[in-house]
Amino acid sequence: LKKYFEQFLKPHQILDGEALTSRTHHIWEPEQPLKAALMVLPENTDQVSKILGWCHQNKQAVVIHGGRTNLVGGTESDDHELIISLEQMNTILEIDAASRTVTVESGVILQNLQEAVQQEKLLFPLNFGAKGSAQLGGIIATNAGGLRVFRYGMTRSLVLGLEVVLADGTVISSLKKIIKDNSGYDLKQLFIGSEGTLGVITKATLRLFETPKFRVSAFVGVNSYTNVISLLKHLDGSMGGTLSGFEVMWPMTYQTLTGPSSRHAPPLPYGFEYYLLCESMGSDPNHQALFEEALDQALNQSLAEEVVMATSSAEHDWFWGIREEVDVMVDKCMYDQHFDISLAPVLIGDYAQKVIRTLSKIELITHCFCFGHLADGNIHLVVGKSDNSAGLSHQINEIVYQPLKELQGSISAEHGIGTHKKAYLQHSKNPSEIALMKTLKQALDPNYILNRGKIID
């Protein structure tokens, strides 16, 4: 294995022994040493192509590493697998301010990209907690979501062009800066969200936006789910396309995120059924007044019980700091299970109520934190428990996932399937869909070398 790679990689690009085991498959699991036959760190696309070409010929299974912030076991490996880490391919190749595009190698970290384009007064709108570690290749391979999907879309809608190395080493390069291209199949769609099982992303051209000049946000207390939906419709209609956030927290979540263990005081009193954090970004100097007026109307129409607006940058950070303080919830739990489900927004109220009620009847379950991106139909659940057995874990999974099929929801809005959710895929996809996924896998990776055992077998 090593011998072949030594022909075209430098010694520091090939890791084994302690250099390998001192690494981990996940940045938040430092106690688990990395398992792998070998790790290689290519510095360019040609090297990725040579590595994969050899692996394809020799049926060598490969696991791809980016920032390793994935939450579904997407970077797990065994002793026989070759790890390809793209961390050395971390150059921002071009920011084209006039075309409002950026072209990057796949090892570029999201936050570095955000900051670089900010200097050109442009916005790369993708934003989520792990931005300081997550790399663009992994972000695209998992079609990451985050906090501004309702306004700007998932990663998929931000990708204009991709360079991908197929399982057999073929390079598919199309780094066009155009938003419209109907010249044949849109091949990049295959690689976005397929978790590295169909190809390895090496470069991407991404869409940038003008930075909105004004950002306003407000916490809103609401007492019925019908009103939550009416408020969403009202604000979205009133703000004319500038609504950028509509986050919901159930009471236990809000109380914990603003309670004694949190760094943040509560902007609204306790006692409401739903806490909404709403945000709008626009360039109208009148923007804040418009938002205030829309919220006043919501109060007058009894859609909302109480409203508090962020009027300074500090208050803004306070409000969003609450939303992003996920650790406070996790710290309350001896063990925890995370969920990331997707449903039509109108169905979420009933669904969450039933799931919370069912889970709370199980003695070993200590917490059920519910929150998420309501406008996107995406809620996260953090279930705390005092027992880490596989039986309880499976029981919880079934309670959360089982209703989704009938409701036409998804077991993963953002995080993907990886290895952790593979056993539950049938709650989201029917057998003919899974069969078609296998047809695609077979067509693109006939020797089954790429991220083997991830998503499908």
Place this chain on the structure above:
Amino acid sequence: LKKYFEQFLKPHQILDGEALTSRTHHIWEPEQPLKAALMVLPENTDQVSKILGWCHQNKQAVVIHGGRTNLVGGTESDDHELIISLEQMNTILEIDAASRTVTVESGVILQNLQEAVQQEKLLFPLNFGAKGSAQLGGIIATNAGGLRVFRYGMTRSLVLGLEVVLADGTVISSLKKIIKDNSGYDLKQLFIGSEGTLGVITKATLRLFETPKFRVSAFVGVNSYTNVISLLKHLDGSMGGTLSGFEVMWPMTYQTLTGPSSRHAPPLPYGFEYYLLCESMGSDPNHQALFEEALDQALNQSLAEEVVMATSSAEHDWFWGIREEVDVMVDKCMYDQHFDISLAPVLIGDYAQKVIRTLSKIELITHCFCFGHLADGNIHLVVGKSDNSAGLSHQINEIVYQPLKELQGSISAEHGIGTHKKAYLQHSKNPSEIALMKTLKQALDPNYILNRGKIID
């Protein structure tokens, strides 16, 4: 052929003889009788599945008909092919106003859908000239664009769920109303924009939007391409995400669309280098004032030479009527060739100048109309000529397409490849991309029955 279909289709669902030849493969070519072995009109997905299952087993080539408004020969057929028309599957199955989604059968006509959701005060933003004939199945299969792509995206970004029948009759149904779903491969992407070569779309769930309350537009005269790009950036930044149109017309186009043969008077005098039709849709009562201010700033910064705003609904119709009066240009030409190319917006000025200059040197070329969706990087060319020979046609194609590869553009932004542009695909896609397209075709349609000879061989 007919015998099998008679087992499960009623007589009026099977057409041959005069009933067949009285139809056409394109609604704008009434003089060409339809060529086909037989035409079937399924009324539900099960029938489509049975028809395709039989065709797959018997290697019977199939051509799919929707509204037949496609501009690239995508619905052409020969005497041996079976035509499946989806026009009988034309029911709007559900408008879910709370979830802001609509579910349709694929034979629903775009304008009918637009009007139905308007009654629920919602907006399906897709809009283009052929809306009175084009059917949703074909619209999705060709990933149609149109007038509001910059704000709302191509058809691809409006599709939440699809039901598709594969070549072998397998039904892939996922009509979810969710905007986020990372549970495995996003299979619908395969069928959007692949022009019916990978599967037949039978139903779709589409995303709806709140209708913006105010719409403002303006004609702007600009004298340098640098200023065109600066104006786009300025307006997009000033309007904070509400810019919905930024259409450009070169002088010959503007003069013709507002000249003696047109129903429309010119809103701006002749003599400018570029005429821009800008539109913003928002819900701020202050919206028109904001747009005026942004345009005033453009005048003060000498980005624009002259501005005229539409201040009434009648003026609005006047302005957009000019843009949509494409027939006036076509009528000037003895013969014409249409193009639909895509480039990064910054590159369009030089490209168009060179192409217009080269074309105008050819004696048999009488007109070169240039216009399009500049914010999308998409321009249309209508080239008029006094000779209809294949040689001249090819020469014009080469002049228009040849520069695109180096500039990383596309030979088709919106219209697709079909049969007409197949010979030029290599200007947009490199050999490894075309090979991957063939791999996908082989995997999904191994007997090569679906829209044979369209896009790729």
